Amino acid sequence: MSIRPFRDINRKKTRVINVGNVKIGGDNPISVQSMTNTLTKDVLETVKQINKIEEAGADLVRVSCPDQDSTKSLKEIVKSINIPLIADIHFHYKRAIEAANNGASCLRINPGNIGEKNKIMEVVKAAKDNGCSIRIGVNAGSLEKDILEKFKEPCPEALVESAIRNIEILENEDFFNLKVSVKSSDVFLSIGAYRKLSEKVNYPLHLGITEAGSFLPGTIKSSIGFGSLLLDGIGDTIRVSLSDDPVEEIKVGNEILKSLNLRHRGVKIISCPSCARQAFPVINTVKILEEKLSNIKTPITLSIIGCVVNGPGEASMTDIGITGGGKGNNMLYLSGVQKEKVLSDKIIDRVVEEVQKKAKEIEDQ
Ligand code: SF4
Incomplete structure (x- = not known):
């Protein structure tokens, strides 16, 4: 998506x-x-x-x-x-x-x-x-x-x-x-x-x-x-x-x-700029994810959004999405649908897992 x-x-x-x-x-x-x-x-x-x-x-x-x-x-x-x-x-x-x-x-x-x-x-x-x-x-x-x-x-x-x-x-x-x-x-x-x-x-x-x-x-x-x-x-x-x-x-x-949507290889990440409303450290999370996902060549879209202002909307347009929630109640979305709550310190591992799963699913099609 x-x-x-x-x-x-x-x-x-x-x-x-x-x-x-x-x-x-x-x-x-x-x-x-x-x-x-x-x-x-x-x-x-x-x-x-x-x-x-x-x-x-x-x-x-x-x-x-x-x-x-x-x-x-x-x-x-x-x-x-x-x-x-x-x-x-x-x-x-x-x-x-x-x-x-x-x-x-x-x-x-x-x-x-x-x-x-x-x-x-x-x-x-x-x-x-x-x-x-x-x-x-x-x-x-x-x-x-x-x-x-x-x-x-x-x-x-x-x-x-x-x-x-x-x-x-x-x-x-x-x-x-x-x-x-x-x-x-x-x-x-x-x-x-x-x-x-x-x-x-x-x-x-x-x-x-x-x-x-x-x-x-x-x-x-x-x-x-x-x-x-x-x-x-x-x-x-x-x-x-x-x-x-x-x-x-x-x-x-x-x-x-x-x-420019002219060629899509690898993970395209949509993420928040610096902002005080972020419920987890978005900037650092994105930096680490970019590094960890750099080996993925399959086109996948991922949104890493710090709060519910834009999180659900972006998640509805990406393959995998994380939306920040209070007290570590961040939400993982798959294909725009809410999947489960994720603790802030588990976001990176869960996202990597889901991106790898999605990449395999697309490659096997
Ligand atoms: S979505 Fe929320 S956290 Fe992200 S930039 Fe907008 S207000 Fe800030």
Whole structure:
């Protein structure tokens, strides 16, 4: 049971591409990705971090490939992970070819940066031979010199012109298995660029507000930027960029999708803010529950409400609900129906038990 979205989002039906076994675009779920910050040539540490990112709910992961040691490592890394890997290539076309040959499912490279046509053709051939897609990643901080001169400053039109230029290079090589991003650290610039690009092309769009900052400001900037675009139906895969652990990027990305009812994985908790009427310590209870329930991937709604003002109402719209009552007489609700009274110090254990039971019930259906 969950609250029906007040407003249905009409997603733009973009072209569908494959990044390994993950389909991006069209009606496919909006995927969430992050990027490792280990040295890719350190296979053990990179695999360890990818496994954590995957466990946190990532669909895709990107790793940096600045040198040959890194692209060589991809062969080993992809054997030990379960999600498709995207190789981040900045300039050198040989790294792109090596990455495609060594198991990358997608290359993040701008063909305009490669230069000579024969080199571009070699990269495209390697991508085609290996079923590898390409992400064109336009960034306001690294626009082509002539585009910057033409528009005087990074603006939505400049980002879109750069994206179209790079798209055309690949299209001229009969390559269409691509997605595009037009990122900036400025929310307005990013939103403007994505909106304009979405009007012009039908390729899936990778959303990002780049270099968004540390956890709190970065989360807020990303939520505003992604939220505006996703509500417009724009966006097929997202990467939240935080100066923080990549696991946090995945958590924030999934929460953004959850809050828009675009994708629901794991337990969605509805809970009170700070308030003196709470009959049990709601804030601490929610913190502990978030941690204890982070392994649940089944979509379940849970309300943790401190008193009867909003408790019964929220409980009627969630799978499992707790409503605070005086003297430890808190009420457990299941599917909106009162089940039993629960003592304050037993809330966490009872809720975990019921969530696990519910998850199993849904999985067995
Ligand atoms: S539901 Fe009760 S405890 Fe929660 S915020 Fe409202 S008044 Fe406070």
